[in-house]
Amino acid sequence: MKGRVREEGWLKWVPGFDPLPSPPLKGEGVTAFFLAKLALGSAELLGARTDEARGTQAALQVELASLRVPRSLSTMTADAQPPMDTTSLPQSDAPAVAAGRWTTLGLGMFGALLCYLAHPPIGWSWLAWIGPAAWFYVARLPAMPGKRPYRALWLAGTCYWMATVQWIRLPHELNIFGLFLLAGYLGAYLPLIVGLSRVAMFRLGVPLWLAAPIAWTGLEWIRARLMTGFLMASLAHTQIRFTPIIQIADILGEYGVTFLIVMVASAIAEAAYRISEPRGSSPRSPRSPGRMLAAIAPAILAFIAAYAYGQFQITKQSYTSPEAKTATVALIQSDMLADWKGTPERDEAVMVQMAELSRQAVSENEQVGLIVWPETMFRRTYHHSNDGYRPPQELLTQSVAEMFGGTAAYLGQLTRELNVPVLVGLDRVYWAPRAKDAPQTDERNFPFTYEQFNSSAAYDRAGTLVGTYDKMHLLPFGEYIPFVRWLPFLRHYSPITGGAQPGVGATAIEIDGVVYSPNICYETVLPHLIRRQVAELAVAGKTPDVLVNLTNDAWYWGSSELDMHLASGVFRAVEMRTPLVVSANRGLSAHVDHLGRVVAATERDVPAALVATVTLPPRTTAYPSPFAAWGDWFALACLVCCMVLAIIGWRDRRKKRPVQRE
DSSP states (O other): OOOOOSSGGGGGGGGTTTTSSOOOOHHHHHHHHHHHHHHHHHHHHHHHHHHHHHHHHHHHHHHHHTTTHHHHHHHHHHHOOBBBBBSSSSTOOOOOTTTOTTTHHHHHHOOOOOHHSSSSTTTOOOGGGGGGGHHHHHHHHSSSSSOOOHHHHHHHHHHHHHHTTTGGGGGGGTHHHHHHHHHHEEEEEHHHHHHHIIIIOOOOOHHHHHHHHHHHHHHHHHTTTTGOOTTTTTTTGGGOOOHHHTHHHHOOOOOHHHHHHHHHHHHHHHHHHHHSOOOOOSSTTSSSHHHHHHHHHHHHHHHHHHHHHHHHHHHHTOOOOTTEEEEEEEEEEOOOOOOOSSHHHHHHHHHHHHHHOOOOOOHOOOOOOOEETTTTTOSSSEEETTTTTTOGGGGGOOOOHHHHHHHHHHHHHHHHHTTOOOEEEEEEEEEEEOOOOOOOOOOOOOSEEEEEEEEEEEETTTEEEEEEEEOOOBBTTTBOTTTTTTTTGGEEEEEESSSOOOOOSSSEEETTTEEEEEEEEGGGGHHHHHHHHHHHHHHHHHSSSSEEEEEEEGGGGTTTTTHHHHHHHHHHHHHTTTEEEEEETOOEEEEOTTSSSSEOOOOOTTEEEEEEEOOOOOOOSSSHHHHHHHHHHHHHHHHHHHHHHHHHHHHHHHHHBBBBOO
């Protein structure tokens, strides 16, 4: 299949970091190979530094020769070295240290490789607890090696994101430029995190195990919002199979899980740094048992507390009694290929396939109470207007009656045949007469206006429309062209010709006493958006029983994007203590319970009808969880700390204030 990325089999050579020529790679394998080779170089440098620390003169001479470090500086004792400026801004004038000018880049790439392997398609989730330690080891050094250590960290972060979200390039050939821009932007967070952590440590005396997670979490809150927000491939997402640990998300959000992971990783980095210090007999020696325990004990205690809380919630909220209320939902998955230019014949074939899969689901399970089709897979546009307005027929290429009645007629017939309500993803167009004082936006000066929405619509058994939801968070260059009003030439380079309008609020769709809250596509990636929707409905007295995600991930050709998208949905279910069902074109359709357990999921790239029996948690309060009531309070507290650290670092940099070493 053209453009598809195969993700299995290419990593068999990676664990040994075989330096011999490797077989040709493509897709995600290319960047992983690049990261692996750089990580090997990092290991060699670290080995040289270890020999030096042991006092091996030959290794020291080799290192000095290869790294060109002044011998007088490399042989100085820790106490004899002068104070160094370790503020958060780039240290272009920072003195070199014995580890060599490439150690920052080497450790940065090594951490990037480990963190990449923690995510899909590899999914070695345990590496997420270890990988960031390489970055925080650099942060812990009194002076980071090299003339431009922050630039090296940015490069490592950029390579990490290039590999992790390489699927960004798949929907359109021009997206390769978007991948480079996105990776460069996301890569900037790593040096910022390290810089803020160093200010907290060396300026305020905050231990690394606390400074690093505060900096990471505060900046991750920004990442979830800045430039429309991008929270895919969060460190927390690697732990979706570690069910007890992710339960703290119902209070802290997924930010709390990320905080815990970074806390453990930074404690490992602190321990590694202390081990590398000279051995001493004093109780205040960095390598003394007491100080080593103090470096790692907070992370151990936090991990134990999170695990205990998770086990408590799993026991408390496992509703397995026969009296537990349930809802049976059929999730229809089509196998329509993604294409910017469809044809009427293909659209009709998809409609036939979806209808047949719906009939199959109902025939196999008489308890089905709702059928869900994926995003935009109902291939007929829903046209409507208020007050019965109809645009002039002579200005249209389709009959008014067919435009405004075709969708209702088709869905009415289908629901009456199946005797089951349906929730479908479709395009919605709202028509209205142009106001006399409205500005002219089209050279043809039509006497009407229309707005397009990426929507979902629910029809009951009688074929009556019971509710619509318009997607609130639109994707740039996928659903609208940003800045097109000021840069109209962008229309010539974008695959879309128009632009959708964002929705204004959440929708509660009640069917047979069950309240469903639909969302579309990327919206499950953003915790603040789903939390806002649930909070709005809770205030209105319509707290949702089930979250429903309609998505079309066929644009990503079966890549790891599908797994990352589902991982985001797992956290929305835990945060809201509300089960989530996903209907996806070409996968992954899934049923996730309120504890974040993936009860069932389809295979990718195949048509399927997944029937999910969803257990509905009993509601005793309007808000289903503390996070639903309080929102991002924890991440915001970390953000405030980051702002304080940034101000301190900026002022100290202006004053060139030296920071004393321990």
